[in-house]
Amino acid sequence: MTTQFSAVDIDLTLNRYPAKQASNLQAWDAADEHLLKHLVEHKLADVRTAIINDSFGALSTALLKYQPSRAITIETDAKTSQLGTLHNFECNGINATGVQWCNSRELLPASTQLVLMKLPKNLNYFAHQLDRLSQTLPQGTQVLIGAKAKSINKSLLAVIAKHLGQASASLAWKKTRVISCISDGVKRPLPSESRWTVPEYQLTLSNLSNVFAANKLDIGARIMLENMPAGDFKSVIDLGCGNGVLGLRAKQRYPDAQIHFVDDSEMAIASAQQNWQLNGHKIDDACDDSVSFNWDDCLTHLDAKIIPDLVLCNPPFHQGEAITDHIAWQMFLDAYHRLDNGGILHVVGNRHLAYHVKLKRIFHNCTTVAANGKFVILQAQKRANTAPMTDNTVPSH
Incomplete structure (x- = not known):
C-alpha cells in the first residue's frame, strides 16, 4: 500500500x-x-x-x-x-x-x-x-x-x-x-426518505439517501430472507445492516432474541432504528438491552457484553469507488471472535466472490445453504478449541 x-x-x-x-x-x-x-x-x-x-x-x-x-x-x-x-x-x-x-x-x-x-x-x-x-x-x-x-x-x-x-x-x-x-442562497426542501413494503413478510421499510437499495428489496437480501437459519437464537447481530431488514426478519423468527444492528453508515443506522419502530417495536430506554443500533467499523467497538449465537451478514465488496474484499474479511474475522461457541455466521454473497474460501480459513468449516444463478448463502459455525487460520490481519485474497 x-x-x-x-x-x-x-x-x-x-x-x-x-x-x-x-x-x-x-x-x-x-x-x-x-x-x-x-x-x-x-x-x-x-x-x-x-x-x-x-x-x-x-x-x-x-x-x-x-x-x-x-x-x-x-x-x-x-x-x-x-x-x-x-x-x-x-x-x-x-x-x-x-x-x-x-x-x-x-x-x-x-x-x-x-x-x-x-x-x-x-x-x-x-x-x-x-x-x-x-x-x-x-x-x-x-x-x-x-x-x-x-x-x-x-x-x-x-x-x-x-x-x-x-x-x-x-x-x-x-x-x-x-x-x-x-451558492444561490435559495433554501431547497430536504428530500423525504423512500418507503415501501415487503408484503410477504409484513414489513414496511424506509431508506435515507445513502442506504443501499434505496427503494426496493435487493435480491441478495431476498434470498437471505427466504433462507433464515432454524434455531432458538438468543442474541443476533445484523452486521452491515443497511435498512435493517434482516434484523427485523430475525425478530419475527426469533422473538425472544436480542437484535443488534451494526453498519459503517450513520444513515443506515438511522434507517434501521426508524424501521424498527415503524414495524411496531419499541425502544424503551438506554437500559433496554433487547435491541441496539451501532454506528461502527464492523464490530470494533461493540459492547463486550454482546456475545451472539447468530450473525447475519450481507457484506459489501466495495469501499467508496474501490472494489475490495477486505471488508468481508474483517466482518468474518470479527464475527468469529464475537460468536459464542457453537454460534453461526450466516452469509449471503455473489457466487464469484468465493466467500467459502475465506470462511474455511477462519472457521475451518463452511456449508452451502442455498444458491441461485447469482447468489449463494453460506454458513460457518464457531467450534470450541479452534483458531482461525487467518487472524489479526485482513488479507486481500
Missing part, C-alpha cells in the same frame, strides 16, 4: 482504514490533489471550511498541515472515514482539538464560508447533500467539488444548479476536474 503523499509542497503519511488491510489501494486520489492545488493556486482565504466526503482524511490532514489555524468542519456518513481521518491526524502530528464533526443528516455550522467536497458514488445522496448545503450556505458561498473527469458532464452540472447554484468545471488535470459552484 502506498502511504507517502506529496502535493503542493505538503508531505504526509496517509493510511486507509483499517491500516492493517493488505491491498494496493491508497488513502487518496488525484481529485484530492487537484482540490489542494486549486486551493493553493487561487490563494483562497483562511476561512471556516467544511470538508465533505473525505474518505480517509487526506484533504483534512493536508489542509491542517498547510494552514494549522484554519477552522474546519468534517462531514461524513462513514465511521471508517472518521476513524481513518483521526488516525491520519495522529500519524502526521495534526492537532484536531478544534475540528468539528457532523454526520450526513446534520446541517453544517452557519458560519461556514467555504466547502471542499468529493463527488460521492451515489448521486441521489449527492443531491441530498446539496439540498442540505442550500439550507445553510448564504448566497455567494463557494463550493469546490473534486471528481474524476469522466464523471463530470452537463447532466451533473445541471443537478448542482438545481440543488445549490450554478456550476462550472475546470480544465482536466491528472484525469480529474474541480467543479466550482456558487
Whole structure:
C-alpha cells in the first residue's frame, strides 16, 4: 500500500482504514490533489471550511498541515472515514482539538464560508447533500467539488444548479476536474426518505439517501430472507445492516432474541432504528438491552457484553469507488471472535466472490445453504478449541 503523499509542497503519511488491510489501494486520489492545488493556486482565504466526503482524511490532514489555524468542519456518513481521518491526524502530528464533526443528516455550522467536497458514488445522496448545503450556505458561498473527469458532464452540472447554484468545471488535470459552484442562497426542501413494503413478510421499510437499495428489496437480501437459519437464537447481530431488514426478519423468527444492528453508515443506522419502530417495536430506554443500533467499523467497538449465537451478514465488496474484499474479511474475522461457541455466521454473497474460501480459513468449516444463478448463502459455525487460520490481519485474497 502506498502511504507517502506529496502535493503542493505538503508531505504526509496517509493510511486507509483499517491500516492493517493488505491491498494496493491508497488513502487518496488525484481529485484530492487537484482540490489542494486549486486551493493553493487561487490563494483562497483562511476561512471556516467544511470538508465533505473525505474518505480517509487526506484533504483534512493536508489542509491542517498547510494552514494549522484554519477552522474546519468534517462531514461524513462513514465511521471508517472518521476513524481513518483521526488516525491520519495522529500519524502526521495534526492537532484536531478544534475540528468539528457532523454526520450526513446534520446541517453544517452557519458560519461556514467555504466547502471542499468529493463527488460521492451515489448521486441521489449527492443531491441530498446539496439540498442540505442550500439550507445553510448564504448566497455567494463557494463550493469546490473534486471528481474524476469522466464523471463530470452537463447532466451533473445541471443537478448542482438545481440543488445549490450554478456550476462550472475546470480544465482536466491528472484525469480529474474541480467543479466550482456558487451558492444561490435559495433554501431547497430536504428530500423525504423512500418507503415501501415487503408484503410477504409484513414489513414496511424506509431508506435515507445513502442506504443501499434505496427503494426496493435487493435480491441478495431476498434470498437471505427466504433462507433464515432454524434455531432458538438468543442474541443476533445484523452486521452491515443497511435498512435493517434482516434484523427485523430475525425478530419475527426469533422473538425472544436480542437484535443488534451494526453498519459503517450513520444513515443506515438511522434507517434501521426508524424501521424498527415503524414495524411496531419499541425502544424503551438506554437500559433496554433487547435491541441496539451501532454506528461502527464492523464490530470494533461493540459492547463486550454482546456475545451472539447468530450473525447475519450481507457484506459489501466495495469501499467508496474501490472494489475490495477486505471488508468481508474483517466482518468474518470479527464475527468469529464475537460468536459464542457453537454460534453461526450466516452469509449471503455473489457466487464469484468465493466467500467459502475465506470462511474455511477462519472457521475451518463452511456449508452451502442455498444458491441461485447469482447468489449463494453460506454458513460457518464457531467450534470450541479452534483458531482461525487467518487472524489479526485482513488479507486481500
